[in-house]
Amino acid sequence: MALAGGVRVRARALLRAGAQFRGPVLGRPEPAAGGGDGTRRFANLRVLVEPDPAAGVAVMKLKSPPVNSLSLEFMTEFLISLEKLENDKAFRGVVITSDCPGVFSAGLDLTELCGQNPAHYAEYWKAVQELWLRLFLSNMVLVAAINGVCPAGGCLMALTCDVRVLADNPKFVIGLKETQLGIVVPFWLKDNLVNTIGHRASEHALQLGLLFPPAEALQVGIVDQVVPEDQLQSTALSVMARWMAIPDHARHLTKAMMRKATADSLIKHRDADIQNFVNFISRDSIQKTLQVYLQKLKQKKG
Numbered sequence: 001m002a003l004a005g006g007v008r009v010r011a012r013a014l015l016r017a018g019a020q021f022r023g024p025v026l027g028r029p030e031p032a033a034g035g036g037d038g039t040r041r042f043a044n045l046r047v048l049v050e051p052d053p054a055a056g057v058a059v060m061k062l063k064s065p066p067v068n069s070l071s072l073e074f075m076t077e078f079l080i081s082l083e084k085l086e087n088d089k090a091f092r093g094v095v096i097t098s099d100c101p102g103v104f105s106a107g108l109d110l111t112e113l114c115g116q117n118p119a120h121y122a123e124y125w126k127a128v129q130e131l132w133l134r135l136f137l138s139n140m141v142l143v144a145a146i147n148g149v150c151p152a153g154g155c156l157m158a159l160t161c162d163v164r165v166l167a168d169n170p171k172f173v174i175g176l177k178e179t180q181l182g183i184v185v186p187f188w189l190k191d192n193l194v195n196t197i198g199h200r201a202s203e204h205a206l207q208l209g210l211l212f213p214p215a216e217a218l219q220v221g222i223v224d225q226v227v228p229e230d231q232l233q234s235t236a237l238s239v240m241a242r243w244m245a246i247p248d249h250a251r252h253l254t255k256a257m258m259r260k261a262t263a264d265s266l267i268k269h270r271d272a273d274i275q276n277f278v279n280f281i282s283r284d285s286i287q288k289t290l291q292v293y294l295q296k297l298k299q300k301k302g
């Protein structure tokens, strides 16, 4: 699946503006490069990709400090990196993790949701949809190595993965807390959660806006494994090795078959979903709630 129009235009603009790729572009055979360590490491500004072509695996590290919030720029850069890996036959699996200590991703970037105009909200939501679709429908095996707090849009990214491994730290909560902010998750994210933890558990999790600490996250099934923090990366790679042992074609056709109906329901109603988001987020009451919340976050330190 190619990047959707708006996101592609933005991706091109970003590339023209000089998103910095250190090392070769994946998909073009070039000599080993990177930090002089013989790897084909490359990065744009906000995503660091550490490829291991011999294993067929790349580690994507989210590095948009302070909290990996899903700004338009971050999502665009993430999608460019993902597409490069997707188009390179050397890569069959990706581990997604964070380079920001203690935070996997803080979710949607609240500054993109406050005080902007409807055209901006529409562009933003299209990029969120695209991020979810591209991850959810990826042919590659995706393993989330969750090494920090993972609320809302962070959880959205993790839920698209085939496997979620969470580091065992009581601060590292995961879930869809949207109702706590007075907002409603989109139907396709609700479906993604229902597919993962079942209908009844989703009703509770979504209505209460629950953020699960590790033991509860494992119990409800929103993550597949909880491991000591220092074993997260090695566990994610050994989980990956198990999935890579399955013939690729059969595995990814099976994945597509399992996910098609959920993805199609968004693809068929994409424009309506954007319009619905724009109407909702533009409401005065929602704007006020989000602004107060953002201010509280900013005042937290003071």
Ligand SMILES: CC/C=C\CCC/C=C/C(=O)SCCNC(=O)CCNC(=O)[C@H](O)C(C)(C)COP(=O)(O)OP(=O)(O)OC[C@H]1O[C@@H](n2cnc3c(N)ncnc32)[C@H](O)[C@@H]1OP(=O)(O)O
Residues within 6 Å of the ligand: 066, 067, 069, 102, 103, 105, 106, 107, 108, 109, 110, 111, 149, 151, 152, 153, 154, 156, 178, 183, 184, 185, 186, 189, 280, 281, 294, 297, 298, 299, 300, 301
């Ligand atoms: C209408 C919508 C419809 C559907 C929604 C679809 C589903 C998705 C929804 C969302 O994702 S909404 C966003 C939900 N996310 C959150 O509520 C998380 C908010 N952040 C936090 O709780 C904490 O920041 C933290 C992630 C636990 C990290 O805490 P820490 O103490 O490490 O950092 P601090 O709080 O000091 O934040 C640093 C810095 O970052 C700014 N920040 C934090 N989160 C966001 C964010 N989501 N968007 C934009 N900016 C964010 C925070 O204000 C601080 O800024 P400052 O340095 O300028 O003070």
